[in-house]
Amino acid sequence: MEKKNINIEIGKTSEIGELGKTEQSLVERAQQAAQRAYAPYSNFKVGACLLLSNGETVEGNNQENASYPCGCCAERTALHYASSRFPEAKVLTLVISAYNQDGLLQEPITPCGMCRQAILEAEMRGGQPIKIILNGEKHSFIINSAADLLPLSFDNSKL
C-alpha cells in the first residue's frame, strides 16, 4: 500500500515582538475579549479577534449555557458576528487566546474540531488563506491556512 504524509508548516514565536504591530494589537484584543467571556461553567475563557479585508476588526468570546451544548466557542462567535455584520468582507487573520484559572495559557490554544470546520468555511468563502495565530504566554503558533488545521476536510466541493 502506498503511504502518504501530510506536512504542516507551523511558525513558533519565542516572544510577542516577533509579530508585526497589527498582529500584536490583534493579540491584545483577543486577550481582552477572552477576559469578557461568559464561561461560568468551565471557567475557561477564550477570545478571538479577526482582521477583515475591509480593515475592520471583530472580536468574540465563548458564551456558555446551563444547557451545555447551547454554548458557543469564541472563534465561531467572532466568525458568525463578522459574517452577519460584514458579509462581503474576507477574513484575513484570526488570533485566539485563552485563560484558565491560572491565567493566560502558557502554551498556544488550539481550536476545537467544530471551530476548525467553521474557520475553513470562512477561508473558502473568502478565497484566500486565513493566517491563524494561536497565542500562548510562552510562545505563539502561526498557521498559514485553515486548511492546514483540518487535513482531509469535508467542504462544499463534495456536496
Ligand code: THU
Ligand atoms: N472553547 C472555545 O471557545 N474555543 C476553543 O477552541 C475550545 C473551547 C470554549 C468552549 C467552552 O466554553 C470552553 O472553552 C471549555 O471547553
